[in-house]
Amino acid sequence: MSQSHPANRPSTMESLSCACSVCSMALNCLCKDLDAVLKTQLENEVLRNRVVNRGQALFEIGDTFQRLYAVRSGSVKVYSLIDNGEEQVMGFYLPGELLGLEAIDQGVHECSAVALETSSICEVKFKRLEQLCSVQPALQQRLHRLYAREIARDYAMLQLLGRKSAEQRLANFLLHLSRRFADRGYSAEEFNLSMSRHEIGNYLGLALETVSRLLARFQEQKLIEVKRRHVRLLKRQALAVVAGEPLNPVVRHHYH
Amino acid sequence: MSQSHPANRPSTMESLSCACSVCSMALNCLCKDLDAVLKTQLENEVLRNRVVNRGQALFEIGDTFQRLYAVRSGSVKVYSLIDNGEEQVMGFYLPGELLGLEAIDQGVHECSAVALETSSICEVKFKRLEQLCSVQPALQQRLHRLYAREIARDYAMLQLLGRKSAEQRLANFLLHLSRRFADRGYSAEEFNLSMSRHEIGNYLGLALETVSRLLARFQEQKLIEVKRRHVRLLKRQALAVVAGEPLNPVVRHHYH
DNA sequence: CGTACTATTGAGCGCTCTCAAAACCAGTGG
DNA sequence: CCACTGGTTTTGAGAGCGCTCAATAGTACG
Known part of the structure; x- marks a missing residue:
């Protein structure tokens, strides 16, 4: 997935903002059409950009849960370990997709996530996101839909593995x-x-x-x-x- | 799953409240330790009890999404239809478990749910629940955890189907x-x-x-x-x- | 150019499916 | 009470898909 992408051009310094329209659709989904004040809040307090190289981990099993992660460019593999220590790949994430949801229940990551190639990742502080949700129902609804989408994705996968x-x-x-x-x-x-x-x-x-x-x-x-x-x-x-x-x-x- | 259960005794008229401690763990998870006013609000405005017989549907594919459902007694099968019209069972739900989350994203149920036996079901108006979440962060967090638990459940299932x-x-x-x-x-x-x-x-x-x-x-x-x-x-x-x-x-x- | 990794290709086998028949069970009506 | 019916479960036989093991080929990189 080495398609060229704005975030890969090292010269464009995009700092914390999510201006890139191609990527970060998950974040757009969160930010778009919010009032300007809130949007600025989100971008300043909640989001943080980061570049990871192939094989580098975003988080690992057992890490305490603090952030969600949106892929801006590149791709990420999420996997858990089964009894014997073998990997079980739970999903591949492309630009605009959000990962880390699996950790919310226990507060600890159940999976590891590593970059499959050099990737640009937007990190979202979950605590702050929740706080903003309280004062902004629109944001809350979007977060709910992100959960629901993950569940729908899993359901489709269950069909695939079960019957096909x-x-x-x-x-x-x-x-x-x-x-x-x-x-x-x-x-x-x-x-x-x-x-x-x-x-x-x-x-x-x-x-x-x-x-x-x-x-x-x-x-x-x-x-x-x-x-x-x-x-x-x-x-x-x-x-x-x-x-x-x-x-x-x-x-x-x-x-x- | 014909174990005896308070809600099965026809004489006990429990109306809208969720006093039964054995069942409705999902709802307890939502209600417990909330301040009394909010709790009353939840119970009066959000929840509604209902008895369904074996084979009866709680909701069907294509129904517009309005409620979540918590099993109080009995058991429920959730399934979707695949291309050829065949069933694909997505899960079985026991007392205390919550279903209907899959519909939140699209606003339309992707699955049908039918009772496997005579069951007592607690219905939760989702819109109202979301509203209450806005004013009550504790409630919001619990809802998040319910989502996350569903996702964790699906992950476990993916491992089962994929590797075992x-x-x-x-x-x-x-x-x-x-x-x-x-x-x-x-x-x-x-x-x-x-x-x-x-x-x-x-x-x-x-x-x-x-x-x-x-x-x-x-x-x-x-x-x-x-x-x-x-x-x-x-x-x-x-x-x-x-x-x-x-x-x-x-x-x-x-x-x- | 050699090493390590990844991918391809082949052979054989076992798990699980499909098809089929029989047993079992609950409900219905004569 | 029994026969009948429709549904569920059990059990058997055979076939095929996908796995494992193994060898070869291709690619990246120091």
Whole structure:
């Protein structure tokens, strides 16, 4: 996901503000149309920018919960550890997506989050956010919807893991990625995977070999072109059929 | 789940209040320790009791979202429909558990909810709840934690579906049910399933025949006794091993 | 150019699904 | 009381998907 992005240009010094319209849709979702005073408050007191390199952690399992994190550019992997110490990938986060919600209940992070590539991250102090919510119902509602969206995401994932074949899971994964890129102004047809086959397989409940084989099969069938991390979708309709999606695609309103 | 319960006695007329301490833990979580005025407000303006019979719906897919629902007695199945029109069971809800959160994002229910047996349900007007949250930070925090708990639940489920064998899934399911019963003051060792093998299988991503076979196998191994819907856990330690749970329950590693 | 990592490809096997039949159970009506 | 019906559960047999193990190939980087 090395698509060029304003935040990657080292010269643009954006400090704490969230002016970049392409990224930080999650934050836009929080900030947009708020009255100017509150917006300034948010940007000055709550938000903080940070750049992390590939492999660096935003937070780790056991860290006390203090902040939510919005991806501004790059991508992030969130995973937990299961009994034997193995990773379980819970999700990949693209620009505009919010992570860290899983820690709110216990006050301790249940997952770790590491950057899959050099990424720009906007940190949100949760305590302050809650305080602002009290005086600003609009903000509160948006936060509720962010929770709800996470829950909806998980529900979709449960369906995927519970009922779908390896083929369907991977097709779904590609289409979902594609839509998220498109929503953010990147190409829907052509993109780079920032995660390995192993991580994809882990996320989808498949062996990495299965992921590799299926990508090869999709390519044979002329549904996609794939070379290492680079993917191009050739026939999204056909891919959607493979994914077992209804033909008239449900238009999901991902943001706002 | 036909355990006797105060709310099942037809004579006890409890009206709108949530005095019953055994059930409505979710609501207790909301109400408890709040100042008396607010508590009364909650109980009078927000909550409403209702009895539903087996097979009756609390809400259905497409209904506009207005309320959250807390199970007071009985049990509820929440499911969505997938492309071909088949059910996908998203969860079973026991007394004290809260459902309906999935609808907040879109304002429309993504799932249907039906009673698995005659059940007593407490309905919560969400709009009013949000209003009260604005003036009462403590309430707001509790609501946040309820969201977060739902997310945590989904995460656990994702691990189950993604990485675990049929055997592990079912053992987990039984233990999880058992713990929830115990938390509510019912027997942890002996209970009735209010859901069919088909529904269990659907929930766990297994064929109903597999569920049946595994229950039989657990019985052969003297881990449980099972006759139709009635289950008795004989060796929960051994069952926990089968489930792949860590023996010394969760020592958290604090890195750095 | 060598090392370490990632990805591809092949072979074989086992878990879980599907299909099918029979047993069991509850409710209904003769 | 029994036969009948519809639903649920059990049990069996066979097949296939996806896993594991293993070897090879490709890529990045010092």
